[in-house]
Amino acid sequence: SAIRATAARAFATKFVAPPMTYIAGEEMSWYTMKIICEKWVDPFVDTSKWEYFDLSCKSRDQTDDKVLHDAVASGKRLGAIFKEPTITPTTEQVKEFGLKKPFGSPNGAMRRGWNGITISRDTIHIPGIKLGFENPVFFERHAVGGEYGASWKGVGKGKVLTTFWPENEKEKPTIVDGRVLHDDESAVVVYDNPLDNVEDLARIFFDRCLEAKIVPYVVTKKTVFKWQEGFWQKMKKVFDAEYKDAYLKAGLLDKTGGELVHLISDAATMQIIRWTGGGFGMACHNYDGDMLTDEVAQVHRSPGFITSNLVGKNEDGSLIKEFEASHGTVADLWHMHLRGEETSMNPLGMVVALLGAMDHAAALNPATQAEVTKFTVSVREAVYEAFRTGKGTRDLTGPQGLTTEQFVDWVADNLAK
Numbered sequence: 001s002a003i004r005a006t007a008a009r010a011f012a013t014k015f016v017a018p019p020m021t022y023i024a025g026e027e028m029s030w031y032t033m034k035i036i037c038e039k040w041v042d043p044f045v046d047t048s049k050w051e052y053f054d055l056s057c058k059s060r061d062q063t064d065d066k067v068l069h070d071a072v073a074s075g076k077r078l079g080a081i082f083k084e085p086t087i088t089p090t091t092e093q094v095k096e097f098g099l100k101k102p103f104g105s106p107n108g109a110m111r112r113g114w115n116g117i118t119i120s121r122d123t124i125h126i127p128g129i130k131l132g133f134e135n136p137v138f139f140e141r142h143a144v145g146g147e148y149g150a151s152w153k154g155v156g157k158g159k160v161l162t163t164f165w166p167e168n169e170k171e172k173p174t175i176v177d178g179r180v181l182h183d184d185e186s187a188v189v190v191y192d193n194p195l196d197n198v199e200d201l202a203r204i205f206f207d208r209c210l211e212a213k214i215v216p217y218v219v220t221k222k223t224v225f226k227w228q229e230g231f232w233q234k235m236k237k238v239f240d241a242e243y244k245d246a247y248l249k250a251g252l253l254d255k256t257g258g259e260l261v262h263l264i265s266d267a268a269t270m271q272i273i274r275w276t277g278g279g280f281g282m283a284c285h286n287y288d289g290d291m292l293t294d295e296v297a298q299v300h301r302s303p304g305f306i307t308s309n310l311v312g313k314n315e316d317g318s319l320i321k322e323f324e325a326s327h328g329t330v331a332d333l334w335h336m337h338l339r340g341e342e343t344s345m346n347p348l349g350m351v352v353a354l355l356g357a358m359d360h361a362a363a364l365n366p367a368t369q370a371e372v373t374k375f376t377v378s379v380r381e382a383v384y385e386a387f388r389t390g391k392g393t394r395d396l397t398g399p400q401g402l403t404t405e406q407f408v409d410w411v412a413d414n415l416a417k
């Protein structure tokens with residue numbers, strides 16, 4: 001490869017990494033990041049400005065969830081966050097860990113606290129290795145609204161009336177819906193879809209696609225779900241007013257008739273399987289984004305090769321970015337590790353997230369940006385080189401691949417050369 005992993009030669013002394021929020025989680029993903037930080041980061045980087053939060057169930061329990069509040073406040077202040085996977089305890093785990101209560105998923109608190117706009121999910125590509133898609137696929141999943149915030153009740157025969165009461169009490173209430181239920185059993189569901197931040201999502205998406213030379217699509221089911229028209233209209237308005245000319249100049253609308261194209265979500269589901277050349281991006285509602293990005297992950301071999309970054313916005317307009325892997329805590333390998341058996345955890349998704357957070361922290365706070373970039377490029381390259389030379393983890397390389405610890409050591413040795 002053209003770029004060698006030369007962290008040691010590049011850094012005779014440690015450089016000070018700009019402040020960022022580091023959220024630690026649990027189980028195998030926690031253990032793997034612990035040894036990665038010890039062997040890849042600590043020898044080269046002074047991380048004393050990182051703010052560290054332990055979001056394990058035990059720590060949330062001991063602090064009555066103050067640690068989650070503090071982590072959200074830190075992320076809002078610093079604007080760059082790395083998060084390891086965390087456990088949202090099941091009823092059994094509440095008993096097993098002896099927790100005071102079933103702590104909820106921290107993600108909702110983070111999306112609210114950081115004014116979440118979008119969850120950006122992109123395919124990760126290792127130069128020289130063919131995964132699923134040849135070129136990058138970008139996703140923008142609206143971070144708010146839809147089914148996730150729904151209220152519901154199981155009810156019997158009767159009538160349902162949904163009324164909107166304007167904040168301004170001088171305005172009259174409006175009836176949103178009135179219906180008669182004939183079944184003995186029905187689920188009545190209410191949710192809303194906030195639209196104010198769709199323009200922000202549009203700019204994040206169209207900037208990213210333009211820079212990476214990717215053809216953008218907007219995906220909804222607005223033909224049948226008429227209420228989804230607003231999302232498309234807002235996306236198109238921003239595109240036509242602010243981006244169309246640049247996209248035309250870049251030749252990115254050649255295949256779409258010179259216009260931004262809308263895809264119905266069921267058609268998008270099929271195209272994801274057919275368009276294995278990649279080079280496309282899709283922006284969509286919250287639930288569609290959840291489903292479609294899992295499909296992308298399957299075509300691209302594994303969720304380990306997909307990024308997951310939450311983008312929010314501070315009051316001053318600056319972007320808050322949280323970087324994480326899309327997988328969980330990898331509990332099964334953790335139990336093998338505890339039994340003293342060999343494991344082979346692929347850390348790529350988490351490492352790409354950590355390096356992304358460091359790069360974003362440096363963009364916000366550029367005093368040591370040159371050193372940060374040199375470091376993140378070196379580490380990324382060393383990890384790619386491991387996979388390229390057959391020294392990958394077993395999910396990609398097969399049974400002759402390295403164990404979790406051997407992989408971390410191989411990259412550490414390469415960085416130290």
Ligand code: NAD
Pocket residue numbers: 084085086087088304324325326327328329330331332333344345346347348395
């Ligand atoms: P998981 O993603 O941890 O694991 C699913 C399967 O894929 C397992 O067999 C695992 O061994 C394998 N796998 C996943 N990532 C891998 C990697 N990088 N290298 C090698 N193998 C890998 O999902 P799960 O088992 O359903 O969940 C475990 C825990 O993670 C649960 O407690 C869940 O609540 C939590 N979780 C957290 C997040 C998050 O914090 N973002 C997301 C999903 C799940």
